[in-house]
Amino acid sequence: MVSPEAVPYAKTGGLADVAGTLPFELAKLGHEVRLIIPKYGCIDDSEHPFQQVAELPVPTVAGPIQAIIEQGPVSSFPGKTAGRMSIFAIRHDLFFARAGLYQEQGRDYPDNLDRFSFFCRGVLALLTHFASAEQWRPDILHLHDWQTALCAVYLKTLYARQPEFTGLQTILTLHNVGYQGQFPKSEFEKTGLPADVFTPAGLEFYGSVNLLKGGILFADMLTTVSPTYSREIQTPDFGFGLEGVLAQRKDRLVGIVNGIDTGVWDPSTDPFLPRTYSASDLTGKRVCKQELQREMKLPVKEAPVLGIVSRLVNQKGLDLVVDILPELMEVDLQLIILGSGERRYEQEFSSFQNRYPKKVALRLGFDEGLAHRIQAGSDMLLIPSRYEPCGLTQLHGLRYGTIPIVRKTGGLADTVVPFSPGSTRNRRANGFRFTDMSSESLLSVILLALSVHKHKNEWDHLIQTGMRTDVSWGPSVQHYIRVYDGLCKTHPVPSPS
Numbered sequence: 001m002v003s004p005e006a007v008p009y010a011k012t013g014g015l016a017d018v019a020g021t022l023p024f025e026l027a028k029l030g031h032e033v034r035l036i037i038p039k040y041g042c043i044d045d046s047e048h049p050f051q052q053v054a055e056l057p058v059p060t061v062a063g064p065i066q067a068i069i070e071q072g073p074v075s076s077f078p079g080k081t082a083g084r085m086s087i088f089a090i091r092h093d094l095f096f097a098r099a100g101l102y103q104e105q106g107r108d109y110p111d112n113l114d115r116f117s118f119f120c121r122g123v124l125a126l127l128t129h130f131a132s133a134e135q136w137r138p139d140i141l142h143l144h145d146w147q148t149a150l151c152a153v154y155l156k157t158l159y160a161r162q163p164e165f166t167g168l169q170t171i172l173t174l175h176n177v178g179y180q181g182q183f184p185k186s187e188f189e190k191t192g193l194p195a196d197v198f199t200p201a202g203l204e205f206y207g208s209v210n211l212l213k214g215g216i217l218f219a220d221m222l223t224t225v226s227p228t229y230s231r232e233i234q235t236p237d238f239g240f241g242l243e244g245v246l247a248q249r250k251d252r253l254v255g256i257v258n259g260i261d262t263g264v265w266d267p268s269t270d271p272f273l274p275r276t277y278s279a280s281d282l283t284g285k286r287v288c289k290q291e292l293q294r295e296m297k298l299p300v301k302e303a304p305v306l307g308i309v310s311r312l313v314n315q316k317g318l319d320l321v322v323d324i325l326p327e328l329m330e331v332d333l334q335l336i337i338l339g340s341g342e343r344r345y346e347q348e349f350s351s352f353q354n355r356y357p358k359k360v361a362l363r364l365g366f367d368e369g370l371a372h373r374i375q376a377g378s379d380m381l382l383i384p385s386r387y388e389p390c391g392l393t394q395l396h397g398l399r400y401g402t403i404p405i406v407r408k409t410g411g412l413a414d415t416v417v418p419f420s421p422g423s424t425r426n427r428r429a430n431g432f433r434f435t436d437m438s439s440e441s442l443l444s445v446i447l448l449a450l451s452v453h454k455h456k457n458e459w460d461h462l463i464q465t466g467m468r469t470d471v472s473w474g475p476s477v478q479h480y481i482r483v484y485d486g487l488c489k490t491h492p493v494p495s496p497s
């Protein structure tokens with residue numbers, strides 16, 4: 001499993017949650033999984049003592065660069081039995097010991113192509129090392145997002161004849177087609193790939209280098225993180241220009257919904273909460289709400305609390321929330337926002353906080369504990385995404401009895417069963433949904449949710465259904481295993497001679 005981020009080491013979004021959890025879920029079922037990440041500066045050695053296990057030369061266009069291979073402590077994953085799971089990090093401080101993962105202050109690092117070409121070639125050097133030092137050869141190389149996509153390309157080109165990779169099958173999981181790893185054509189040579197790969201049938205994309213496109217074309221199998229998103233990305237509205245390439249490979253593309261780590265996200269044991277609770281006794285949730293109001297310096301009162309935990313970027317549709325803030329401020333409610341990202345959202349929300357300090361509370365930055373407390377202490381969670389490959393926060397909301405209000409797209413459409421007034425099917429409803437990407441539609445679904453919230457029985461029913469919804473990895477991990485099995489059957493792994 002190769003990922004550019006994984007909890008608890010380095011995280012910018014949901015990919016880190018997936019990459020830090022899925023390997024354990026597989027290991028629990030007896031699979032042997034090695035997770036490989038870059039060794040970033042943000043990884044605190046005193047908290048996670050990695051140990052050097054090898055030093056390997058990694059070929060680059062500038063000549064070989066030494067990568068230090070470190071093995072991480074599985075004890076970093078509290079409550080997890082390691083089983084057959086281990087974690088390795090590729091260290092080269094010049095590339096990775098920086099304040100950010102991919103960017104700082106909104107600007108991508110100018111050498112990202114050098115960094116992630118090096119990482120991918122480092123991964124292949126490490127696999128060669130595993131094969132020679134331990135005779136350990138994986139059946140599957142599971143890649144995540146553009147930062148790892150070059151592994152699939154290298155295996156089919158520069159490394160095609162290396163015997164240790166014979167039979168190795170690659171899967172690329174697309175967590176977000178909006179991020180593709182695009183670079184100017186002049187940088188292509190940094191990949192070290194032969195020039196004939198820079199064509200429309202390869203990594204060339206309207207004159208630029210596109211790493212995700214390379215991965216889509218060269219990986220043996222593609223997955224994405226919900227069935228709806230797997231269909232959406234084959235259309236111009238969601239494919240960000242890659243819809244044609246994705247449609248071309250649709251027979252190799254499946255959508256598998258993410259789960260969440262139900263050990264970390266468990267309101268009955270969550271150490272971040274002032275009081276724990278469960279579906280059978282929600283007293284603690286009321287305490288969490290009052291304590292959240294105190295923490296966010298809002299009046300402690302019964303008014304419905306709407307929470308937002310999000311990256312503040314165009315994808316998340318928070319401009320719709322900004323548009324309807326004047327109307328929302330007329331209603332008896334409180335809005336609590338935790339997020340980080342683009343300045344324009346930060347400015348809009350903070351100006352409303354200044355004008356309505358009793359109704360709007362904003363916390364900028366990344367705060368894991370507060371994310372948990374907002375999930376526990378809010379009544380509803382707003383997720384008006386323009387597009388959402390899967391989304392994890394609505395799953396956290398369901399688990400914490402916090403009703404998600406979502407746009408019908410991607411994984412939000414696949415995981416939230418909408419309430420509709422007067423419908424008998426509301427027995428299965430666990431949230432609210434709107435379809436049109438318009439502020440009117442968002443406002444009317446919020447008003448609907450607020451009106452249902454007044455009816456305690458109906459609201460309790462939503463909470464109970466939400467908390468009973470299976471948001472674990474259970475079914476999805478089985479789906480991944482079927483995909484792995486399918487690949488191994490099509491290309492039987494040769495037995496070691």
Ligand code: ADP
Pocket residue numbers: 012013014015017309310311338339340365366367368371390391392393394
């Ligand atoms: P995405 O990966 O697109 O950001 P997801 O919903 O899949 O969206 O995952 C977001 C993850 O990041 C969740 O675990 C959420 O709790 C967390 N998160 C987002 N913003 C913050 C923040 N400001 N502070 C703490 N956690 C955050």
Ligand code: GLC
Pocket residue numbers: 013014015018175176225258388389390391392411
């Ligand atoms: C991406 C997507 C998000 C998804 C996450 C994990 O960041 O934006 O929808 O849940 O990856 O797959």
